[in-house]
Amino acid sequence: MNRRLFLASLPVALAAGCGFQLRRLEGMPFSTLYVDAPTGSPVAQRILAALKASRSTRLVASASEAEAVLKIDKEERTKAILSLSGAGRVIEYRLGLNLVYNISGKDKRPLAEPEIIDLSRDMTYSDTDLLAKKAEEKLLYSDMEDNAALRIIRRLQALSPATTVEHSG
Numbered sequence: 001m002n003r004r005l006f007l008a009s010l011p012v013a014l015a016a017g018c019g020f021q022l023r024r025l026e027g028m029p030f031s032t033l034y035v036d037a038p039t040g041s042p043v044a045q046r047i048l049a050a051l052k053a054s055r056s057t058r059l060v061a062s063a064s065e066a067e068a069v070l071k072i073d074k075e076e077r078t079k080a081i082l083s084l085s086g087a088g089r090v091i092e093y094r095l096g097l098n099l100v101y102n103i104s105g106k107d108k109r110p111l112a113e114p115e116i117i118d119l120s121r122d123m124t125y126s127d128t129d130l131l132a133k134k135a136e137e138k139l140l141y142s143d144m145e146d147n148a149a150l151r152i153i154r155r156l157q158a159l160s161p162a163t164t165v166e167h168s169g
Contacts, residue, residue, distance in 0.1 A: 028051075028054065028056050028057040028156060028157055029156075029157070029159055029160055030057055030066075030067045030068040030156070030159075031057060031058060031067055032057065032058050032059075032060050032065060032066045032067045032068075033051065033057050033058070033059055033060070033066055033067065033068050033069070033070060033156075034059070034060050034061075034062060034063045034065065034066035034068075034069045034070070035047060035048060035059065035069075035070045035072075036063065036069060036070065036071040036072070037070075037071070037072040037075070038072065038075060041072055041075050042075075042141075042142075042145045043072065043075055043099060043145050043148045043149050043152070044072055044075075046145060046146060046149035047070070047149045047152060047153060050149065050153060051153075066106070067105070067106060068103060068104070068105055068106075068111060068156070068159075069103070069104045069105075069108075070101065070102075070103055070152065070156065071101060071102050071103075071104070072099065072100070072101045073100040073101060073102070073114075074098065074099065074100040075097075075098075075099050076097070076098045076099075077095070077096065077097055077141060078094075078095070078096035078097075078098065079093055079094075079095055079096070079137075080093065080094045080096070081093060081094075082094045082122060089127065090125050091124060091125055091126075092122060092123065092124055092125060093122070093123050093125055093137075094120055094121070094122050094123075095120065095121050095122075095123055095137060095140050095141060095144070096118070096119065096120040096121075096144075097117070097118075097119045097120075097141065097144040097145065097148060098116070098117070098118050099116070099117040099118075099148050100114065100115070100116050100117075101114065101115060101117075101152060102114040102115070103155070103156065103159065111159050112155065112159055115155065117148045117151060117152075119144040119147060119148060120144075121140040121143070121144060123136060123137060123140060
C-alpha cells in the first residue's frame with residue numbers, strides 16, 4: 001500500500017520540484033485600467049476576465065479613475081463565400097474578425113498607435129453536416145476572439161505608462 005502511494009505521489013512531487021506553475025498574466029504596467037468597448041463585445045469580455053483573474057491590474061468604472069484606457073472602437077464578424085461547387089453550392093467560407101482599438105493615458109494622450117486586428121479562418125461547408133458546421137463556425141469565431149484578446153493584452157504589457165505617441169499630421 002505504501003509503495004502504491006509513493007508511486008502515485010511521485011509525479012506530483014516531481015512537477016512541484018521543477019517549479020511548474022500555471023501560466024499567469026503578469027507584467028501589466030498599469031495599476032488601474034478602464035475598458036471602453038461596445039456592449040456584449042466577446043473580446044472585451046475575455047480581456048476583462050483575464051485581468052480580473054490576474055489581480056495585478058484593478059479595473060475601474062470610469063476613464064477618469066484609470067491610469068490607462070483601452071478603447072475598442074470596432075469589433076465586427078464577417079462571413080464570405082470562398083468557393084462554390086460546379087452546381088453552385090457553397091463549399092468553403094472565410095470567417096473574419098475585424099477589430100480596431102487604441103490605448104490612451106489619463107489625459108487622453110495616446111500611449112500607442114491605434115491598431116487594427118484582422119483575423120480570418122477558412123472553413124469547409126456541407127449542407128448535410130449543418131449542425132456540425134454551425135458548431136465549427138462558433139468555435140472558429142471563439143478562437144479568433146481569444147487570439148485578438150491575447151494580442152491586446154500582450155500589447156498592454158509591452159507599454160510603459162510614461163510613453164506617449166506623437167501623431168504626425
